[in-house]
Amino acid sequence: MTGQHAAGQRFSGIDDVAARLEAAGYLSDDSIATVVHLADRLNKPLLVEGPAGVGKTELAKAIAQTLGFEMIRLQCYEGVDENKALYEWNYKKQLLRIQAGQGAGWDELSEDIFSEPFLLERPILKAIRSKEPCVLLIDEIDKLDFEAEALLLEVLSDWQVTIPEMGTLHAQQLPFVVLTSNNERELSEALKRRCLYLYLDYPTTEREKQIVLQRVPGITETLAEQVVRVVKSIRELELKKAPSIAETLDWASTLLHLTITTLDAEAIRRTMPVLLKFQSDLEKAKDHLKIKEP
Amino acid sequence: MLDRVLEFSEALREAGIPVAASESIDALRTLDHIGLEQRTSVKEAFAATMVKSGPQRTAFDTLFDLYFGTGRGPEALDLRDADDDPVTAEQLLEELRAVLTGGDPSAMSDIARRAVAQLGRLGSSSREWYSNYEVLRALDLTSLLGRLSDEIPDTLSATERQILQDELERRAREFKDAVLRETRRRVAEHRGAKAVASYAVQPLPEDLNFLSATADMAELRRAVRPLARKLATRVAMKRRRATRGHVDLRRTVRHSLSTGGVPMEPILRHRAPHRPELFVLCDVSSSVSRFARFALMLTHALSAQFSRVRSFAFVDTIDEVTRFFEHEDFLAAIDRMNEEALVVSDDGHSDYGTVLERFLDHYGADVGPKTTLLILGDARTNYRSRKTEALRELAAKARHVYWLNPEPIYDWDTGDSAASEYAAHVDDMVEVRNLRQLEDFIATRL
Numbered sequence: 195m196t197g198q199h200a201a202g203q204r205f206s207g208i209d210d211v212a213a214r215l216e217a218a219g220y221l222s223d224d225s226i227a228t229v230v231h232l233a234d235r236l237n238k239p240l241l242v243e244g245p246a247g248v249g250k251t252e253l254a255k256a257i258a259q260t261l262g263f264e265m266i267r268l269q270c271y272e273g274v275d276e277n278k279a280l281y282e283w284n285y286k287k288q289l290l291r292i293q294a295g296q297g298a299g300w301d302e303l304s305e306d307i308f309s310e311p312f313l314l315e316r317p318i319l320k321a322i323r324s325k326e327p328c329v330l331l332i333d334e335i336d337k338l339d340f341e342a343e344a345l346l347l348e349v350l351s352d353w354q355v356t357i358p359e360m361g362t363l364h365a366q367q368l369p370f371v372v373l374t375s376n377n378e379r380e381l382s383e384a385l386k387r388r389c390l391y392l393y394l395d396y397p398t399t400e401r402e403k404q405i406v407l408q409r410v411p412g413i414t415e416t417l418a419e420q421v422v423r424v425v426k427s428i429r430e431l432e433l434k435k436a437p438s439i440a441e442t443l444d445w446a447s448t449l450l451h452l453t454i455t456t457l458d459a460e461a462i463r464r465t466m467p468v469l470l471k472f473q474s475d476l477e478k479a480k481d482h483l484k485i486k487e488p
Numbered sequence: 489m490l491d492r493v494l495e496f497s498e499a500l501r502e503a504g505i506p507v508a509a510s511e512s513i514d515a516l517r518t519l520d521h522i523g524l525e526q527r528t529s530v531k532e533a534f535a536a537t538m539v540k541s542g543p544q545r546t547a548f549d550t551l552f553d554l555y556f557g558t559g560r561g562p563e564a565l566d567l568r569d570a571d572d573d574p575v576t577a578e579q580l581l582e583e584l585r586a587v588l589t590g591g592d593p594s595a596m597s598d599i600a601r602r603a604v605a606q607l608g609r610l611g612s613s614s615r616e617w618y619s620n621y622e623v624l625r626a627l628d629l630t631s632l633l634g635r636l637s638d639e640i641p642d643t644l645s646a647t648e649r650q651i652l653q654d655e656l657e658r659r660a661r662e663f664k665d666a667v668l669r670e671t672r673r674r675v676a677e678h679r680g681a682k683a684v685a686s687y688a689v690q691p692l693p694e695d696l697n698f699l700s701a702t703a704d705m706a707e708l709r710r711a712v713r714p715l716a717r718k719l720a721t722r723v724a725m726k727r728r729r730a731t732r733g734h735v736d737l738r739r740t741v742r743h744s745l746s747t748g749g750v751p752m753e754p755i756l757r758h759r760a761p762h763r764p765e766l767f768v769l770c771d772v773s774s775s776v777s778r779f780a781r782f783a784l785m786l787t788h789a790l791s792a793q794f795s796r797v798r799s800f801a802f803v804d805t806i807d808e809v810t811r812f813f814e815h816e817d818f819l820a821a822i823d824r825m826n827e828e829a830l831v832v833s834d835d836g837h838s839d840y841g842t843v844l845e846r847f848l849d850h851y852g853a854d855v856g857p858k859t860t861l862l863i864l865g866d867a868r869t870n871y872r873s874r875k876t877e878a879l880r881e882l883a884a885k886a887r888h889v890y891w892l893n894p895e896p897i898y899d900w901d902t903g904d905s906a907a908s909e910y911a912a913h914v915d916d917m918v919e920v921r922n923l924r925q926l927e928d929f930i931a932t933r934l
Contacts, residue, residue, distance in 0.1 A: 224529065225535070482650065
């Protein structure tokens with residue numbers, strides 16, 4: 195292990211985490227603040243799991259912002275392999291080098307084409323080699339193939355990347371790693387064991403109200419309260435896709451733009467498509483809230 | 489502290505949360521960075537190192553409260569206060585009413601604490617026991633809820649009334665949980681955490697009827713959709729992977745132009761995945777109906793992975809129920825199926841022989857070499873004719889026939905069960921007693 199997080203920018207305690215995240219526009223709770231604090235102190239990656247739209251990615255962004263670190267992001271999808279996650283040899287450039295260097299000896303040439311200028315950095319290698327401390331966000335890791343997941347293990351536990359032609363590269367500065375998952379599939383035990391686990395669920399009514407007040411400037415407290423209460427009721431139904439925080443915020447700003455100040459049945463009926471995206475969910479919610487079509 | 493954490497890890501493992509030794513160590517290490525006096529922080533820190541999925545968190549919370557919620561903390565003081573402070577059910581109800589109708593929610597745990605101390609005690613002082621059931625009975629929460637929802641003013645719109653009603657019910661649920669937690673804490677105080685841990689995570693059967701029998705059902709239903717999504721990903725991935733290894737020559741040559749004609753990356757051919765046709769035959773007689781519903785929900789949620797899914801329900805006669813599931817909503821589909829499908833013609837006892845024969849007569853022509861047949865039932869024939877030859881004929885026509893049996897293997901072939909006789913004619917008969925086994929089956933066989 196070589197580096198430490200930059201001194202002076204580290205969090206000083208759980209309350210400090212909460213305060214600084216809030217200053218960065220992210221309202222945390224006990225659970226979030228404690229786990230972020232621990233991830234910082236123990237230098238462990240943070241695995242954030244939970245339904246879509248509860249602010250997993252936002253958390254990583256807020257951490258980067260409040261620590262003043264650069265954020266390096268690896269967006270996972272099926273088919274991401276080491277060439278896209280770790281590093282790749284720039285073989286086109288290598289070919290050119292071979293053609294340009296006709297007549298050069300084999301030893302010299304092979305030494306040359308497997309060196310720094312021919313290496314393409316991908317997000318993880320970039321985070322490892324970064325001179326400045328950074329936040330590495332590995333987003334939607336559950337989209338990754340099962341085999342590709344193993345690629346991450348070396349990085350996450352030993353903070354190093356091994357490139358066969360060049361040797362092992364150690365981290366200059368330990369990155370603050372945040373992994374997010376929508377739980378589309380079960381992640382491997384090995385990966386989970388290396389991380390601190392944080393399950394983000396839908397917030398309590400009170401916290402969600404605070405989030406709405408903070409993120410939708412100009413909204414009145416009464417309207418914010420009405421909004422989150424309706425959302426809470428809707429979330430208790432068995433829906434295909436329950437409204438996320440992001441959708442609550444969208445809904446609140448929609449209401450604001452339409453200059454709706456009190457939420458009555460008619461206002462809900464007109465604007466609910468912002469909140470629910472499936473026809474069957476919409477009907478279920480209208481039915482439950484006893485909203486009649488005109 | 490070390491011993492306590494290790495005991496706690498042991499209890500978690502018994503509750504089905506796999507906690508590795510290294511994770512217990514991690515949990516202990518977090519204590520260097522967190523004040524022990526901050527109980528919630530310790531709880532969150534332990535959860536971060538020991539819990540590995542959302543649903544495990546409930547069990548973790550229960551056990552944490554048992555192992556670390558008692559002792560010489562401020563809560564022990566409250567305990568004595570609560571014992572000394574006699575309150576009547578009426579007083580508590582009055583306070584509860586205030587909390588349920590929008591008062592300060594933090595008062596709820598205090599009410600629960602006093603309610604359990606005063607109303608929940610059973611047995612003599614030497615063998616003290618507490619029961620959440622007693623508390624809820626003494627308070628008569630149900631009729632309080634009824635009164636409160638009658639009090640919601642009619643002047644409000646229907647929508648507003650519904651929202652208030654939802655909030656009322658939510659708070660009542662929270663109160664019930666608080667009472668349950670407090671009851672367990674008290675019992676743990678007298679009997680030790682371990683004694684409570686052994687049943688707390690999976691509640692006693694008699695408790696189950698009252699508090700969680702319906703909740704349980706809803707929880708299972710909620711588990712179906714994420715499970716279906718996961719399975720769809722897995723099945724799709726498996727199919728995709730199966731197409732690896734066939735080189736598409738044309739595209740490989742085309743792509744090699746960018747590397748000066750050297751084919752550095754082979755491009756693989758995309759083959760249209762084989763999508764079997766799925767026929768599901770479900771026994772919906774009362775003994776196995778719950779299982780049948782989940783299996784139906786799951787297969788229809790996965791319908792995109794098959795070229796066609798057709799489902800049939802039967803008791804002593806069989807009817808096609810596919811049409812109900814074309815509608816998007818599972819629950820509505822199940823309800824309609826229960827009401828409208830013609831599955832009983834005689835006495836309402838399963839009759840596998842007749843059903844298999846009728847299926848062969850009516851739908852046998854549709855079963856072909858692309859069809860996978862899934863039969864869900866306990867193979868209990870009620871001592872009627874078994875008609876195994878009908879099953880044999882179906883098996884000969886179909887690509888695969890699987891039988892999912894919700895009975896434990898050791899009960900097969902006892903009494904009127906014809907399990908092994910039917911099993912002889914199908915590709916495999918599999919024991920499927922819970923969602924996990926159902927998931928395994930779908931992921932590996934379909």
